[in-house]
Structures are given as C-alpha cells and as structure tokens.
Amino acid sequence: MRKPLSILLLFVLLSLPAFSSAQEYKLPGKLPGERAYNNIGLLGEVMVDLNVTIVNTAPYPKYILVNPRYDFRVFRGNGSEYLYNYRAPDGKLYGVVSRELLSRSLNYAVGFWLAPYETVVVNFRITENSSYLIHFSDYKFPCGDVGRFTELIYLNGSLVSILLNNEGDIDKLTCGSLRPQLLNRPIFLSVRSMFPLLDGSVKVLKYEGRVDFRITNVPNHENKDKMFHVLFAVAQPVVFTDAKTYDYVPNYTMTYSEFLKRFVTGTQSPKRHNVSVSAPENNLFKLTNTLISGVRVSPAVKVEMRPHRGLDFPVWIVYMLDRVDITYHVSWKESPRG
Secondary structure, eight states: OOOOEEEEOSOOOOOHHHHTTOEEEESSEEETTTEEEOTTOEEEEEEEEEEEEEEEOSSSOEEEEOOTTSEEEEESTTSOOEEEEEEOTTSOEEEEEOHHHHHTOBTTBOEEEEOTTOEEEEEEEEOGGGOEEEOOOOOOOTTTTTTOEEEEEEETTEEEEEEEOOOOOSSOSOOOOOOOOBOOOOEEEOHHHHOOOOOTTEEEEEEEEEEEEEEEEHHHHHSSOOOOOEEEEEEOSEEETTSEEEEEESOOSEEHHHHIIIIISOOSOOOOOOOOTTSOGGGSOBOOSSOBBOSOOOTTOOOOOOBSSSBOOEEEEEEESSEEEEEEEEEEEOOTTO
16 A cells, blocks of 8 residues: 655755654644644634522522532622633643632532522633633545645744645546535533522522634644635534524624535525625625625624524634634523513
8 A cells, every 4th residue: 555645845854853843733633631623623612701690599508519610700709719720731621729719618519608598690711721622523525535634744833744645546536626514513501401400599590691612723823834724614612592692703604504505405506606706606605814704693683593403503604724713692581480
C-alpha cells in the first residue's frame, strides 16, 4: 500500500533541533485536556451566563446543592459566597470555593443556604476559562479521506508542511462537491431538567441570561498563517424549550426543517438565476468571511418550536477562516397559575 504523499510548502530542510519544536495538528486531533477538534479542525465551546431567582417558601432553612460544573455567586450581602472554575495549562478543570461558602457548607457538599421565606438571585456561569465542550462530528467527504489534508506542521506559527492522502484510484478525476453538513445536535433544557428540585418548598421564579457559542478553526486560530477556509452548518447548541429565545447575533440562516429540505432531502432542485457564489439565489444566505447569515430576525422574536421529529431549532451555515461567536439570550418566568 502506498503511503500518503507529504507536500512541502516551504523549505523543510531546516536543522533538526529547530524543526523538532514545530507544532503538529492531526485532523482530527486534540488539544490539552482532551479538547477534541474534528477532521476539519473545528472546536466547539459554549459559555453560559444565567441569573436565577429562587425562593424558599418553607418556615425553615434549606441547603441547596449546586452542580459545580457551573461557577456561581449568591447575590446577597457582599457576594462572598461563590465558586469559580478555571482550565489549567494541562487542560484540566479546577474549582475554587470561597472561604465564606466553605464555612457554611453542609456534609462536605457544594451549595448555599436559603433562609425561611428568603428570595435570592444566584448567578450561574460557564466562562471562557472553563468552557463546556460541544462534540462536533467529522465532516463526511464524498471521496472518503482521499484528497484530504490529514496533518499540518507549523514552525514559529508558519506552515511548513502538510500531509495529504493521495491513495485514490484511477477511475475518477473528481468525486463530488462540498455542501454544508450539520456537525452537532442541540442539548434540550427546561426548567424541570435544569432545576430538578425534589423539595416542593424551593421554587425557581425566573431566569434570564445569555449563551455564547464559539467555533474555532484550531490550526488557523493558533498560527499566523490563516489559509484554510471551512464550510459547515451548526445547530443552536442549547435549546431552552420553555423559555423565550431572542437577540440572535448573528441571525441564524434557517431552521432545522428548512435545512433538511434544502440540503438533505433535496425535495426540490434550486432554480438557476445566473448568480455568483457570493450572492446565492433568493438572498437566503450571504457568503462572508465569517458567517453565512440568514434573513433578518427582529431582536425580540421568539423561535417557533414547530414539531419536526421533535423541536425545530435555528441552524447557521458558516464559512470562515479563524473563529466565530454566536450569541443569544433566553428568559423564563413562572406562570401566575403556578
């Protein structure tokens, strides 16, 4: 079996000690802490910032246990009850708990007290320093791995070599074209799933906040040579099924059902209008260096959750070099009927 061809882009015959310090990126690959990126170099991260209002309706105090994957701070007094996480250089997550929180802890468990009939606001966060990793599936090429770059080697931030899979057969000159593929599935959350309090006297009154979805082309982002474009589709990473979702920045390109109809099921062939790649027909999406954004959505619009093998949700088609951030806001309030 022939070995994949190594294509040298610059002068590779450098001294061995210097070349040994080069950075190698296998596609797919991993960063420290098992942070995986897929076969087109994409790493997905989510950051969350939620303010939650909680009340204790009981005539006696309650100790509320907290998922330590979230940073949190209790907004009362001087705000000295808190926990925060950070990712060390080795990629591992570590947590830091305030002395005030430790002094009030119960049974060696992370949490906070609610006094009888007390209402407090608690900020829950997953920050950039401890982001939640989103699994991206590999892009499926019509040619398989043939013709795909499998390894990139950089020296001092500049690309010096790539490894290319050239084990194709002689029977084809081309084998297809690339289309945006959906690389992730949403996580569906509700008040019941987020706050599974078995104690009927502790209730969530409302929450509101922001989600930041960051997509990074790892080799491009970490080096000064930024020459590799990527085209793909992503779904809204976290869908709050019972909350209002609004202020999408940038606006989503289409819904999941529309994506299926246009790119997967192919029920209708697109009409030809003699348009360029940078301005597709019907102005449905526009190609830019960062994102393919869709029809304008007013800031206060709520996503219609139409049934489609479950809930419908926003999808973005992205064409980028380096990195893109997608943000949106959510809010929920307890119904007066309880």
